[in-house]
Amino acid sequence: MTTPSPQTPLAARAISPKIATSLADTLKALADPLRLRLVSAIAATSNGDCCVCDLTAIADVSQPTVSHHLKKLKDAELLTSERRGTWVHYQIAPARRAEVMALLSAVTPLEEAVDAENETAxxxxxxxxxxxxxxxxxxxxxxxxxxxxxxxxxxxxxxxxxxxxxxxxxxxxxxxxxxxxxxxxxxxxRDRAVAPPQVLFVCVGNSGRSQLAAALTNQLSGGRVIARSAGSRPAASIDPDVRVLLQDIAGDDVDALYPKPLTDDAVRAADVVVTMGCGDVCPVIPGVNYEDWAVGDPALASPEGTAAIRDDIAAHVRTLLDTLLVPQATEITGKVPS
Incomplete structure (x- = not known):
């Protein structure tokens, strides 16, 4: 390949106006991420033919949205279509195939470089x-x-x-x-003989009921009972409506109530394990008492309903604390607290 001499006019080294116009139209038609992905998906098929039913799975958008972008690509004469039965099949227009494939081939090294960079990171x-x-x-x-x-x-x-x-x-x-x-x-x-009573509250997501129960137990017992919470399939975060209530109960300690997975050691350390009416099953450990509280799920409730669930849980907690703290007080004073 020879290098153009300085005397060669710049116009002679530029692509022709016809090719520039065609390429600009193609780039304009493909200047949308979804359209570019649709075309690349069709080009990647073994026979260059793709059903619209497969194309709708490419992105999390509705079928009318996919159809809209396919029409734009047809209007730009990049795609052709054919109805077969109830479905429409799309192909890259034969006259534009070489142009489209060249553009996609130019993108491939960039995509590979990005993938390599992401993998390294x-x-x-x-x-x-x-x-x-x-x-x-x-x-x-x-x-x-x-x-x-x-x-x-x-x-x-x-x-x-x-x-x-x-x-x-x-x-x-x-x-x-x-x-x-x-x-x-x-x-x-943990030494059960000398440690304060410990309760483990368990629900599937550990994002609402169990946190409310743990926070209320810590508050209503005045620290005389240790409360934990866990979930068999913990969520990524606490339910927003529950978090508002937890801030009123636990204050700055609300961050300590983050969702966490259920572990055998948490069950073994507990004196009482309470499941929150969500069907969770915990390991059965000798010496551990088990209860199930049938309470509503805040994830399915309004803010007012969530507050009612909190009050329901608080009533359960008070009953539980009566059984946990009365024996302790009787042992120390010889009297049952009034």
Whole structure:
């Protein structure tokens, strides 16, 4: 290939007006992310033919929206269509196929470069997070000398993995992992003979009922009962209406009530395990009492309904505290509190 001499007119080195016009029209027709994806999907089929029923699955939009963009591509003469029975099949227009395929081929290296960059960033993020988790475990092992470092490392890693499954924001994941791991480690060494009563509230999502029950137990017992909550399939966050109520109950401690997974050690450490009428089943541990409270689900309720659910849970909590705290007070004073 020879390099044009400085004397060569610039117009001679530019693409022709005819090709420029055709290419500009094509680029204009494809200047929409969904249209570009539709064309690339059709081009990727083995026979260059694609049913509209398959194209509607490409993006989370309605079928009329897909049909609108397909019509735009037909108007630009990039696609042709043919009705077969009840469905319409689309193909790239034969006269434009070489042009379209050339454009798509030019995009492929860019997409591969972006994928490679994203994969590199993902690997680096995992490596960084792994180092932070390891460092956290080492810090806790230095602080908690009554537990073997390997046990602490296992608990920290399990806690991180359990929270990471549903995390939508990772910037607070390490502090939450530390809080969750500390709770689990405390449960491992809990001595029932001297520790205050402990209650574990369990629901599927751990995003509403169980948090309300735990917060109300902590508030109404004045700290004389330890309340935990967990879920068999914890949600990513607390229900917004429940969070408003929790802020009134727990104040600044509301962040400690984040959704967390149910673990065997939490069940073993509890004196009472309460399921919240959601069909959850917990491991049966000897010495642990089990209750099921048939209360409504805040996720299905209005703000007023959620407040009523809170009041219902509070009544259950008061009854539970009567059974947990009366024996304790009788043992100390010899009298039943009035």
């Amino acid at each position: 993902r690997v680096e993020a995992l490596r960084t997070m792994d180092a932070r988790v390891t460092r956290l475990a080492e810090q806790l092992a230095a602080e908690l000398s009554d537990l073997h470092p390997d046990v602490i490392m296992t608990i920290v890693r399990e806690s991180y993995a359990g929270l990471a499954r549903t995390a939508t924001v990772t910037q607070h994941l390490i502090p939450l992992t530390e809080r969750f791991a500390r709770q689990r480690l405390a449960d491992l060494v």
